[in-house]
Amino acid sequence: MPEKIDPWSSQQLTKYEHVFKEFGLKEFPEEWSKHLDHYLFKRNLVIAHRDFEKIMKCIQEKKPFINITGIASSGRLHLGHKFDIDLFKFFKTKKAKNYFTIADIDAYVSRPNEKVPSLEKAKEFAVNNLAHVLALGLDEKDVYVQSKYTTRYYEFAFELSKRITRNEFEAVYGHVDLGKISAALLQYADILHPQLKEFEGKMPSITGIGLDQDPHARIARDLAQRVTYPMELPSFVYFKHQQGLREHGKMSSSDLENTIFLDDSEEDIKKKINKAFTGGRNTLEEQKKLGTNIEIDRVIELLRFHYPDEKKLNEIIELQKTGKQMSGELKQFAIEFLLDWRTKHLKLVEKNKKTAEKIVYGK
């Protein structure tokens, strides 16, 4: 029996190769990373794909393609979300038609009541999340909020329910829960609806996801072949999950100590980074002799995911590897980078709050 990936579980997937083989993903080739010439690709953070050839072709030939991602508005945004948005922004620099979903209904129906007790709450999160998303560089026209979207989108989500059987659903997800069926139907609609004639029409599309979201991708691809409209199979790139700051756990909304949120206070950031798990040695002598084990160093990992300056990052890694710098200095560098980023970002969030409210509440 194939291993089930539950997109709603918070369990971390580490056995990448096993999963690639099991589900037919392809490794993301180095030549594409080189060609795309952006730190998001050059740092081996994007590890696999389905049909990315089609998107490479569009990029090389400067042809349009559809750029899709989104967030379920069920809490505060953190650096994990930022990476996803950075990837979206990269595709936006090409000839992309942009569809960024603020998935408020999805968030409400798929999350437990303790987290999202009402649709009103999901919409509050939506306003907050949207202000951050706009601050990160997306435009109003790149974004839609599910609960304010057109009827055609909902009609299509319901249409899709006829094209997937209960057995298929259960085989892929391991359960048949009504709220999660609804959330899944909305996600398939998010991925496929831009190809309807009322939107862009048949066109290659790209979505960056974590490996744990692959079940949605597989079903969305099946559905693209089953609907009564002409559609390209949607393409996907798979990124590595950013690890948490501590030795155990991953960056996720429910793990405060492991996660840097986009609206963390200065104190929070300092505290979290200072407590981060590193690959540095305990004494100056050891550090000089052995250098940092950068493979396990969470501060290095964070910089690899978010620090854009390729040259500077390589210098830092070199200093760490060769033991010329202690982890304390590395942490100080990361704190300064994050605090600087934070100040600029939060100013933009403040500036975008009114627009976010207008988009979510329509006034």
Place this chain on the structure above:
Amino acid sequence: MPEKIDPWSSQQLTKYEHVFKEFGLKEFPEEWSKHLDHYLFKRNLVIAHRDFEKIMKCIQEKKPFINITGIASSGRLHLGHKFDIDLFKFFKTKKAKNYFTIADIDAYVSRPNEKVPSLEKAKEFAVNNLAHVLALGLDEKDVYVQSKYTTRYYEFAFELSKRITRNEFEAVYGHVDLGKISAALLQYADILHPQLKEFEGKMPSITGIGLDQDPHARIARDLAQRVTYPMELPSFVYFKHQQGLREHGKMSSSDLENTIFLDDSEEDIKKKINKAFTGGRNTLEEQKKLGTNIEIDRVIELLRFHYPDEKKLNEIIELQKTGKQMSGELKQFAIEFLLDWRTKHLKLVEKNKKTAEKIVYGK
């Protein structure tokens, strides 16, 4: 284990009492039928109810209540649909807020591909059905088409999915099929959404249904208590299913010989009525001696459901019971009534086609 009622099955329910007891329905009291003073109630065609007290109170005190019914646009309309619409029209004469659904998405997702292969086809049926519905006396403002309705309705249908578990669904319907889950969510939304603050707000509502639709009613009532909005439990009246014209089978879209369609030709009507199963006797002598067994007579049944003139109908029944009239004469009377009705009705259908198209396609 309680008997399951499958609203998608075409099996006829005859053991009414058993079902009343099993599912907590109450018999429709004679005093209410008298008070309502309309043939739809006086002829024992409305047999049971849930919470109709609330609606009686609204009617007596001339207070507003919500009037809800609809049709899944999956084929031609027949006399079974007409009865449902007649009941809706009766409530419309009171202080009702009217919500008649043309359920095109429901029809597409819940019906097999042989019947409704695409949403386009469901919309074609919707135009046809809507022209008939308007011809029967509903106004444009009484009606909405699912695929053209407001986003709030869809949002609400998805919201509801969080308030019902897979086990509840399976216990009530006996299965968990994705298309039918979608159709059911839309039906719950059809019944409950008028009580949202964006529509009428909390208010008693009435829907006339066949016993086979009770599963939807039970879940809709459960959901009314579980949503995060204040809602009255929706009330329901249950009507008898009109039997088919032949000895076996019921009036349904898939049984051409048993069913009179609203757009049947004159020839069809004559042929079907002439072949109808009656309680009349074979010879003049027998008929005079024994009279018609009106309990099994399908022509009498048809007249009881659709012939409005109470006095004339009682005369006919008396003539038949006492053997003063042969079944051939009864059939002739029914044919004349139906052909006369047909001529007037089809003229109105023709007149309403453009409006129907405008409502369904928005142009």
